[in-house]
Amino acid sequence: MSTVTGTTWNCYDSATMTPREIYGRTLAELAKTNDKIVGLTADLEKTTAMIHFAKAFPDRFFNVGIAEQDMFGAAAGLAKTGLIPFASTMAAFASMRACEQVRTDICYQNLPVKIIATHAGISFGHAGTTHHCTEDLAIMRSMANMTVIAPADGIETSRAVRACMDIPGPVYIRIGRGFEPPCYKDESYDFKIGKAVEMREGKDLTIICCGIAVLQSVLAAKQLEEQDGLSVRVINMHTIKPIDKDAIMKAVTETRRILTIEEHNVIGGLGDAVGSVIAESGKGCVFRKHGMQDCFSEIGYAEDLYSYYGFDADGIIDKVRQMMGLEFEADENWEDE
Amino acid sequence: MDKKELARYLELAKELRLKIVDVMTWSGGAHIGGSLSIVEILVMLYFKYLNIDPRNPKWEDRDRFVLSKGHAAAGFIPALAMKGYFPEDELQSFNHFKSPFAMHPDTNKVIGCDASAGSLGHGLPMALGMGLGARYQKKGFKTVCLMGDGECCEGSVWEAAMAISNFKLTNVIPIVDRNHFMIDGDTEDVMALEPFADKWKAFGFEVLQINGNDIAQVDDALSRAWKMTVPTMILADTVKGKGVDFMEGNVKWHYAAADSELCQKSKDSIMKEYEEAVRCLQ
Numbered sequence: 001m002s003t004v005t006g007t008t009w010n011c012y013d014s015a016t017m018t019p020r021e022i023y024g025r026t027l028a029e030l031a032k033t034n035d036k037i038v039g040l041t042a043d044l045e046k047t048t049a050m051i052h053f054a055k056a057f058p059d060r061f062f063n064v065g066i067a068e069q070d071m072f073g074a075a076a077g078l079a080k081t082g083l084i085p086f087a088s089t090m091a092a093f094a095s096m097r098a099c100e101q102v103r104t105d106i107c108y109q110n111l112p113v114k115i116i117a118t119h120a121g122i123s124f125g126h127a128g129t130t131h132h133c134t135e136d137l138a139i140m141r142s143m144a145n146m147t148v149i150a151p152a153d154g155i156e157t158s159r160a161v162r163a164c165m166d167i168p169g170p171v172y173i174r175i176g177r178g179f180e181p182p183c184y185k186d187e188s189y190d191f192k193i194g195k196a197v198e199m200r201e202g203k204d205l206t207i208i209c210c211g212i213a214v215l216q217s218v219l220a221a222k223q224l225e226e227q228d229g230l231s232v233r234v235i236n237m238h239t240i241k242p243i244d245k246d247a248i249m250k251a252v253t254e255t256r257r258i259l260t261i262e263e264h265n266v267i268g269g270l271g272d273a274v275g276s277v278i279a280e281s282g283k284g285c286v287f288r289k290h291g292m293q294d295c296f297s298e299i300g301y302a303e304d305l306y307s308y309y310g311f312d313a314d315g316i317i318d319k320v321r322q323m324m325g326l327e328f329e330a331d332e333n334w335e336d337e
Numbered sequence: 338m339d340k341k342e343l344a345r346y347l348e349l350a351k352e353l354r355l356k357i358v359d360v361m362t363w364s365g366g367a368h369i370g371g372s373l374s375i376v377e378i379l380v381m382l383y384f385k386y387l388n389i390d391p392r393n394p395k396w397e398d399r400d401r402f403v404l405s406k407g408h409a410a411a412g413f414i415p416a417l418a419m420k421g422y423f424p425e426d427e428l429q430s431f432n433h434f435k436s437p438f439a440m441h442p443d444t445n446k447v448i449g450c451d452a453s454a455g456s457l458g459h460g461l462p463m464a465l466g467m468g469l470g471a472r473y474q475k476k477g478f479k480t481v482c483l484m485g486d487g488e489c490c491e492g493s494v495w496e497a498a499m500a501i502s503n504f505k506l507t508n509v510i511p512i513v514d515r516n517h518f519m520i521d522g523d524t525e526d527v528m529a530l531e532p533f534a535d536k537w538k539a540f541g542f543e544v545l546q547i548n549g550n551d552i553a554q555v556d557d558a559l560s561r562a563w564k565m566t567v568p569t570m571i572l573a574d575t576v577k578g579k580g581v582d583f584m585e586g587n588v589k590w591h592y593a594a595a596d597s598e599l600c601q602k603s604k605d606s607i608m609k610e611y612e613e614a615v616r617c618l619q
């Protein structure tokens with residue numbers, strides 16, 4: 001069989017480990033020492049890489065068929081018997097099809113269900129709108145008790161999967177299609193849920209981003225330094241909720257310009273989370289939200305869409321340059337100045 | 338059905354299969370198995386039963402078709418092209434940037450597509466609504482909804498089935514492509530559907546169980562369903578990957594991409610099976 005590109009099956013033979021692949025393996029590893037961990041999927045055990053867990057622990061893995069509402073309801077039930085369910089399906093189905101099960105059965109009852117949502121954003125671009133998901137951060141953020149994480153790459157996904165074991169309540173981890181290039185070299189960096197990672201220092205402008213935008217922002221920042229002499233800070237805000245207010249406020253006072261980037265609608269996601277922290281602080285800065293501008297995506301392979309919507313380094317550079325032309329109001333009364 | 342008619346549909350089915358293989362090649366990947374399994378159903382609907390007019394795709398009184406198993410767009414969209422809704426060479430853009438055609442059909446972009454689909458379990462409720470709408474507005478059109486068997490794991494399918502039967506709708510015709518596979522394996526291993534026909538019967542349907550890859554049987558079932566006076570569904574036993582011998586009944590071909598070699602190999606197999614069928618006719 002010829003190699004399959006852009007499909008859900010590629011994880012089999014991919015040489016570099018994709019986020020899906022890594023978390024699938026990490027989960028199987030975690031489960032070795034914790035027999036409370038159970039796994040669920042809805043006819044996507046290969047697609048979501050739950051297959052590693054399924055093979056290692058067939059007696060505590062449940063494929064409920066193509067029935068996402070049933071899956072999240074059952075995950076809640078399993079949690080009520082003292083277990084820690086990891087349930088995985090595509091982001092569109094986790095956040096929208098089973099929305100009420102996640103909200104009422106899982107979040108309201110504050111159960112330790114860990115949701116791994118794959119194919120988020122427009123990573124499955126060629127599958128069309130039914131399989132895009134640029135709403136999940138907004139939906140999940142608005143649910144009380146929920147922790148929301150959007151890792152930058154496979155390594156961070158693995159960190160997130162380990163770390164979410166320490167959270168007593170529900171966690172939503174959103175990842176892409178699984179072809180995202182790595183951002184980190186290994187797991188030896190400080191990952192803490194709710195604590196942003198500064199990828200690059202900078203004083204002229206701060207990019208606050210998550211997911212695939214992290215690597216691209218780092219690349220953009222490098223180029224901006226070389227070409228424009230700009231010093232751009234890049235913050236990987238892997239945890240969208242609870243959001244790291246300190247990192248945001250530090251960026252407000254130190255750089256006075258903030259650009260958020262998310263593979264999501266600009267309504268309700270990372271940008272709005274950051275924006276409300278800034279607004280509530282009463283401190284002004286130049287602020288722009290980069291993401292899907294309240295529209296559904298075109299059809300196409302992710303790489304083409306990322307460049308079309310400006311999620312690649314070139315697109316980010318453009319945004320930063322536009323923002324550098326904007327003035328912020330000088331405020332002499334800032335106590336931290 | 339006489340031999341001449343049958344020969345015509347056999348030829349159309351062969352043409353559609355060849356186009357599906359082309360789409361698999363052009364697009365970088367397609368749900369090939371579940372597209373090939375529904376070819377005879379699509380051909381009979383689009384070339385005999387559906388009362389539609391490609392020059393007037395939004396005609397209010399047209400029969401409706403909802404491809405609830407939206408991932409079979411690689412079968413459905415070429416059928417629309419063959420019917421004349423848009424030029425066949427446009428299919429080459431499948432999945433590519435700003436194409437109207439993706440892995441799942443989009444009613445805003447694909448001319449002749451009555452409902453967007455791709456998230457499984459949405460089609461039958463929409464078909465229910467179309468049926469209720471037709472009845473209330475005293476329109477005679479039919480709505481056909483084609484679902485996957487794996488798709489029938491979704492509760493929404495049964496919610497709509499219950500309602501179609503409750504409202505005694507005979508203008509909605511659910512068809513299930515019983516090809517026995519979902520992504521993770523045989524339905525009976527992943528989430529058992531059997532006794533499947535009994536489930537539909539228990540929900541109040543007259544079940545027409547047929548070989549869904551047999552043109553004469555599909556023809557017969559559709560002609561009966563079109564005239565039924567009680568809610569009726571067609572349970573079409575099919576073969577996933579039908580027509581390409583090495584794909585038939587193999588779960589690995591749920592989704593695949595093809596290079597020119599695989600494309601040719603698939604087409605050779607389709608031609609061989611077609612020629613064999615034509616020989617049997619004579």
Ligand SMILES: Cc1ncc(C[n+]2csc(CCOP(=O)(O)OP(=O)(O)O)c2C)c(N)n1
Binds near residue numbers: 043487
């Ligand atoms: C709600 C939803 N969940 C999961 C999927 C992913 N998915 C695409 S095809 C498929 C299997 C479908 O099986 P079946 O309905 O039997 O179709 P066929 O075998 O005819 O291709 C799944 C799970 C989806 N498209 N929608």
